[in-house]
Amino acid sequence: MPDLSINFAGIKSPNPFWLASAPPTNSGYQVMKAFDAGWGGAVWKTLGVPVVNVSSRYGGVNYRDKRLIGFNNIELISDRPLADNLREIEEVKKFFPHHAVIASLMVQSRQEWHDIVRDVTNAGADGIELNFGCPHGMCERGMGSAVGQEPEVLKTIVEWVMEVARIPVIVKLTPNISDITEPARAARAGGADAISLINTIQSIVGVDLDKFAPYPIVDGQGTNGGYCGPAVKPIALNMVKNCAQDPNVRLPISGIGGIENWRDAVEHILLGASSVQVCTAAMHFGFGIIREMTAGLEQYMTEKGFQTIYDFVGKALPNVRHWEDLNLKYQVKAHIHEDKCIGCQLCYTACEDGAHQAIRLQEGTRVPAIIEQNCVGCNLCSLVCPVEQCITMERRDDATEHLTWKERTEAGTIPVTFNDDRAGGLHHWVPEPVAALGKERHKTLPGKARALGSPQEATVSAPTATDVLSAS
Amino acid sequence: MAEYPTPTTEQEFAANFAQIKPLMSNTEALYESSRCLFCFDAPCIKACPSGIDIPQFIRQINTGNTIGAAKTIYEANYFGNACGKVCPTEVLCEGACVYNLNDQKPIEIGRLQSHATRKVIDSGKHLFGPGPANGRKVAVIGAGPAGISCACELRALGYAVDVFEAREQPSGLTLYGVAPYKITNAEALAEMDYLEQQFGYRVHYNHRISTREELQRLEDEYDAIFLGIGLGATNALLLPGEERTNCVGAVEFIEQLRTEHQHVAVGRKVIVLGGGNTAMDAASESARLGAEDVTLAYRRGKGEMGAYGFEYDLAKGAGVKGLFNVAPVEIVGNGKVEGVRFIRTATLDGQVQIVPGSEFVEPCDMVIKATGQAKQTGFLHLIPGLQLDGKGRIVADTRTGQTSNPRYFASGDALNGGAEVVNAAAEAKQTARGIHEFLSGN
Ligand SMILES: Cc1cc2nc3c(=O)[nH]c(=O)nc-3n(C[C@H](O)[C@H](O)[C@H](O)COP(=O)(O)OP(=O)(O)OC[C@H]3O[C@@H](n4cnc5c(N)ncnc54)[C@H](O)[C@@H]3O)c2cc1C
Ligand SMILES: Cc1cc2nc3c(=O)[nH]c(=O)nc-3n(C[C@H](O)[C@H](O)[C@H](O)COP(=O)(O)O)c2cc1C
Ligand code: SF4
Ligand code: SF4
Ligand code: SF4
Numbered sequence: 001m002p003d004l005s006i007n008f009a010g011i012k013s014p015n016p017f018w019l020a021s022a023p024p025t026n027s028g029y030q031v032m033k034a035f036d037a038g039w040g041g042a043v044w045k046t047l048g049v050p051v052v053n054v055s056s057r058y059g060g061v062n063y064r065d066k067r068l069i070g071f072n073n074i075e076l077i078s079d080r081p082l083a084d085n086l087r088e089i090e091e092v093k094k095f096f097p098h099h100a101v102i103a104s105l106m107v108q109s110r111q112e113w114h115d116i117v118r119d120v121t122n123a124g125a126d127g128i129e130l131n132f133g134c135p136h137g138m139c140e141r142g143m144g145s146a147v148g149q150e151p152e153v154l155k156t157i158v159e160w161v162m163e164v165a166r167i168p169v170i171v172k173l174t175p176n177i178s179d180i181t182e183p184a185r186a187a188r189a190g191g192a193d194a195i196s197l198i199n200t201i202q203s204i205v206g207v208d209l210d211k212f213a214p215y216p217i218v219d220g221q222g223t224n225g226g227y228c229g230p231a232v233k234p235i236a237l238n239m240v241k242n243c244a245q246d247p248n249v250r251l252p253i254s255g256i257g258g259i260e261n262w263r264d265a266v267e268h269i270l271l272g273a274s275s276v277q278v279c280t281a282a283m284h285f286g287f288g289i290i291r292e293m294t295a296g297l298e299q300y301m302t303e304k305g306f307q308t309i310y311d312f313v314g315k316a317l318p319n320v321r322h323w324e325d326l327n328l329k330y331q332v333k334a335h336i337h338e339d340k341c342i343g344c345q346l347c348y349t350a351c352e353d354g355a356h357q358a359i360r361l362q363e364g365t366r367v368p369a370i371i372e373q374n375c376v377g378c379n380l381c382s383l384v385c386p387v388e389q390c391i392t393m394e395r396r397d398d399a400t401e402h403l404t405w406k407e408r409t410e411a412g413t414i415p416v417t418f419n420d421d422r423a424g425g426l427h428h429w430v431p432e433p434v435a436a437l438g439k440e441r442h443k444t445l446p447g448k449a450r451a452l453g454s455p456q457e458a459t460v461s462a463p464t465a466t467d468v469l470s471a472s
Numbered sequence: 473m474a475e476y477p478t479p480t481t482e483q484e485f486a487a488n489f490a491q492i493k494p495l496m497s498n499t500e501a502l503y504e505s506s507r508c509l510f511c512f513d514a515p516c517i518k519a520c521p522s523g524i525d526i527p528q529f530i531r532q533i534n535t536g537n538t539i540g541a542a543k544t545i546y547e548a549n550y551f552g553n554a555c556g557k558v559c560p561t562e563v564l565c566e567g568a569c570v571y572n573l574n575d576q577k578p579i580e581i582g583r584l585q586s587h588a589t590r591k592v593i594d595s596g597k598h599l600f601g602p603g604p605a606n607g608r609k610v611a612v613i614g615a616g617p618a619g620i621s622c623a624c625e626l627r628a629l630g631y632a633v634d635v636f637e638a639r640e641q642p643s644g645l646t647l648y649g650v651a652p653y654k655i656t657n658a659e660a661l662a663e664m665d666y667l668e669q670q671f672g673y674r675v676h677y678n679h680r681i682s683t684r685e686e687l688q689r690l691e692d693e694y695d696a697i698f699l700g701i702g703l704g705a706t707n708a709l710l711l712p713g714e715e716r717t718n719c720v721g722a723v724e725f726i727e728q729l730r731t732e733h734q735h736v737a738v739g740r741k742v743i744v745l746g747g748g749n750t751a752m753d754a755a756s757e758s759a760r761l762g763a764e765d766v767t768l769a770y771r772r773g774k775g776e777m778g779a780y781g782f783e784y785d786l787a788k789g790a791g792v793k794g795l796f797n798v799a800p801v802e803i804v805g806n807g808k809v810e811g812v813r814f815i816r817t818a819t820l821d822g823q824v825q826i827v828p829g830s831e832f833v834e835p836c837d838m839v840i841k842a843t844g845q846a847k848q849t850g851f852l853h854l855i856p857g858l859q860l861d862g863k864g865r866i867v868a869d870t871r872t873g874q875t876s877n878p879r880y881f882a883s884g885d886a887l888n889g890g891a892e893v894v895n896a897a898a899e900a901k902q903t904a905r906g907i908h909e910f911l912s913g914n
Contacts, residue, residue: 064506064534342573345512366515366570386509387574447523447548448902 002301003308004294006040008275009194009252010168011127013100015040016309017265017293020256020277021104021129021172024287026078028088032095037287038294041100043196043277046077046131047085047116048106048143059205059215061231071229071280072205074216076137077106082116086123093124102127102170106134106143110160117164127167130158130192132183133174133199135226145199148174151186158190170254173197173239180239181246188251195243196254196277198236200226229280233258237271241320244272260289262296270316274309328408329401332377332393334358334370340390341367347381347391355380357431374429475791478762479734488760489652492786493557496580496587505534508579511570516581519568522549522898526565526581533588541588543599550621551897553593553663554646556586557655559894562782590659593666600670603630608911611636611694612673613681616644617896618884619700620667625904626698627671631911634694635673638680642668644702645885646893648727651753653760657730684854691879696907699852699866699875699882700900703845703890709745713803714841722746722754722842729757739838741765743812744792745800746842747777752787754840759790767834769795771817771824795834799826803839811835845890855880865889872906873899881907 004015018041019025019034026045034042053076061070078085093101103120105128107113117128132154134144147153154171161169171187173180175198187195202224206215214222236257243249255273259265260281268276281289306312336347343366351359358374359381370381382391408414415422442450479485496504508530516526524545532541545552561567561582569578592599610626612619615637623633641647642664647657668675681687690697706721708714718739729736738761744754747770759766768787770777774796777784788794798814805811816830847864859867859876866875866882873881883903884896 065503342570343515344509344570346509349512446525448898450525451523
């Protein structure tokens with residue numbers, strides 16, 4: 001049985017799954033329920049200055065029939081009284097002494113920071129997270145991302161906090177910045193014990209086509225909000241990786257952003273996170289998702305022979321390189337497994353219109369064929385194919401050569417002019433521009449006119465169902 | 473034992489004849505349309521006799537442009553709503569959907585199609601209108617799928633169109649022939665009202681064209697005449713006892729069923745003669761009307777029936793039994809039908825042969841003959857120079873629908889010998905273009 005427990009910068013937790021500071025951690029009731037369900041920790045909904053929220057607070061991005069692949073909010077920090085929250089933190093810790101309760105904080109003056117850090121420490125919190133991320137509402141008041149975007153200010157506030165902190169301090173970073181390692185380094189310089197990222201991304205989640213206003217709509221108007229959910233995971237992963245690889249950061253990382261199942265969590269961990277936080281998925285599916293997350297993580301660790309989380313924290317980092325370090329001699333080509341192909345021809349149209357015209361249609365079958373010499377090995381076809389493992393990318397070089405751009409630069413063999421012989425695309429065949437004419441036009445005609453307009457299909461009488469039957 | 477209680481009210485009728493392709497809700501349409509892969513040169517389009525751009529209209533539904541979806545459908549097929557419900561989609565679009573090859577459920581194209589078109593029908597959305605009048609007139613005989621489709625397309629091209637229909641209501645066999653569990657009368661007629669409002673052709677109901685004089689008048693008054701007359705009455709069996717009470721033709725029985733619903737009397741033990749789709753329908757329908765025992769009797773083996781497999785399955789599901797390799801020799805009874813005398817058959821080298829001495833009487837109190845529809849050759853012979861083929865089908869140019877009498881054009885069952893609504897609709901739309909080509913010279 002693998003050991004899922006963690007010691008994150010001194011904060012102990014039975015597993016690496018924490019609820020992020022957000023509506024699911026708004027009250028003692030919710031946090032207790034989550035711990036009962038199996039969550040290892042919870043970062044309490046941010047406490048601080050008094051706020052007032054608007055009504056209509058969230059917007060979603062749906063993809064076809066899939067709800068909330070992206071999620072955005074214009075909500076502020078906790079609007080419940082500080083005293084109530086402190087009392088509930090204390091109560092939760094009484095029932096769950098071994099779970100992690102981290103107080104998320106956001107105030108303004110040095111004195112306020114000192115006061116609130118002492119308050120939550122006295123209430124029994126295991127750690128503190130400084131919310132320098134909220135991209136709306138609070139930043140206008142000089143807090144949240146207004147701090148997170150100014151490394152110097154961030155560092156100063158961390159220093160204020162560290163003056164009184166007796167429990168570990170995590171700095172939560174905003175992604176609304178061009179180089180995430182700058183505030184990460186500032187957090188370290190200020191003396192923080194750890195960082196967590198990412199907070200939400202400044203966004204407009206959609207526009208109402210009838211009301212001419214952005215979602216979510218508050219009395220006919222809206223504002224930019226913070227974006228999160230499955231769609232932001234790739235951005236989060238990249239930022240986690242950047243911080244994990246930066247030699248000047250070297251702090252434990254709590255990964256946040258688009259985590260909804262064990263796989264997402266393992267990805268964050270492989271890129272350097274040693275705890276993970278979840279918000280949107282818990283808001284969408286409730287606390288019960290933790291069962292799948294822990295079960296999946298356990299299974300994965302068992303299969304890989306990992307005893308503890310630390311056996312694989314950052315394990316993918318050595319393989320995340322700069323582009324110039326990649327092997328230019330490595331060559332894959334697409335391969336269609338004909339027995340699996342259902343003939344949708346999405347690969348054909350994708351390569352034809354969106355890549356390198358390296359797939360052709362064949363007479364008498366709907367299974368397309370790869371034109372090997374044109375295939376650049378871009379993966380596109382294998383990504384659009386709706387059948388699992390139907391298009392695979394097969395290695396075609398003999399794995400004996402290794403040459404990178406960096407090495408070529410050093411050897412002076414990189415292409416230097418536009419018409420340089422050594423450029424990649426020079427010998428790549430492309431069709432004549434006019435060969436495109438007439439291929440799509442008839443498809444704009446309705447019904448049978450479309451078939452009549454197509455050069456190959458000038459059949460006149462439509463097939464009857466019986467024809468179709470007898471032909472098959 | 474009967475699977476269905478005899479319906480006595482309109483509700484009970486509706487329950488026994490529940491729609492097998494019920495209307496999709498918006499949510500169901502969203503989820504189902506999400507599954508479509510948007511195949512390149514999609515095989516479903518090719519399998520649709522009217523060539524509807526299926527992935528296009530499904531994508532339109534998915535992006536909240538249901539009105540645009542309906543437009544895409546109607547631009548290819550004026551019976552878009554009816555077709556979504558009555559087409560044998562299992563062997564057409566849905567049968568061609570690539571999902572079948574992955575052993576996954578094909579996209580429910582028919583129901584999506586009806587969903588989209590129903591939206592514009594219900595709202596009366598103005599999508600089409602007559603083209604600028606070109607001063608020419610065309611007479612359309614028959615207000616079935618062929619006649620109405622031709623009328624719509626001709627109106628769009630600017631022709632004045634008069635439709636002459638023998639019956640009281642439009643849509644031909646869609647209303648009078650198709651099984652009630654595929655489409656309700658209200659649905660069929662709503663689409664007809666919608667099209668008439670959009671295109672503004674005139675229909676003269678209860679107006680059968682049956683004499684040379686009437687045809688002459690049409691020839692004098694109109695620039696061209698379109699024949700969308702479909703087929704005729706059930707073929708006679710030419711067997712002794714055929715005239716007995718309760719020995720009826722399938723199309724006549726079904727027409728009565730469509731118009732009178734639960735007021736149609738069905739026997740307690742019904743024998744349906746035939747192995748085609750109409751036989752399957754008549755058998756299912758008898759069972760759903762509460763007949764205790766329904767038997768399908770067919771001359772050849774089960775596998776040789778002309779009916780689609782799914783139609784036979786539907787009949788079996790309604791409790792219908794099969795009696796194969798038997799040929800009827802006499803309808804027995806005393807004034808009323810009391811049974812059918814059969815003789816067993818065997819198929820040798822593709823030929824059906826009777827097995828001597830194997831006669832037996834299967835008792836019943838109703839016989840439904842599903843032995844095919846006759847062609848309207850008597851009427852068609854009134855048209856000078858009109859050529860028919862050996863089977864009594866009108867001969868016409870496959871592209872323009874023009875017959876051997878240049879001012880007459882034809883489409884639908886009268887031309888193809890009996891196919892589906894979608895074929896009639898698709899052919900007639902194309903023939904309207906043929907008429908236009910003939911009259912305008914382009
Ligand atoms: C029992 C049965 C079930 C069927 N089920 C299905 C099904 O589930 N799905 C499907 O797609 N297809 C089905 N079909 C086939 C489909 O109904 C026909 O293919 C389609 O209706 C043909 O259209 P049409 O316009 O050519 O002819 P019809 O629909 O027959 O229309 C012809 C019209 O012309 C009128 N008419 C005829 N002669 C004259 C005249 N001399 N003067 C004036 N008016 C005249 C008729 O009254 C009729 O309204 C079924 C057919 C039958 C018989
Ligand atoms: C494969 C690929 C290559 C790109 N190359 C460029 C580029 O050369 N120049 C550029 O300005 N943007 C480039 N982009 C960015 C896109 O123009 C665009 O800004 C970005 O993909 C976001 O739009 P989307 O969400 O519709 O993809 C590229 C995007 C992709 C996917
Ligand atoms: S995308 Fe996949 S399933 Fe579709 S045609 Fe290409 S190989 Fe076949
Ligand atoms: S890998 Fe890229 S270039 Fe090669 S066939 Fe696929 S889409 Fe085309
Ligand atoms: S074949 Fe199926 S998945 Fe492909 S476009 Fe048609 S309906 Fe959509």
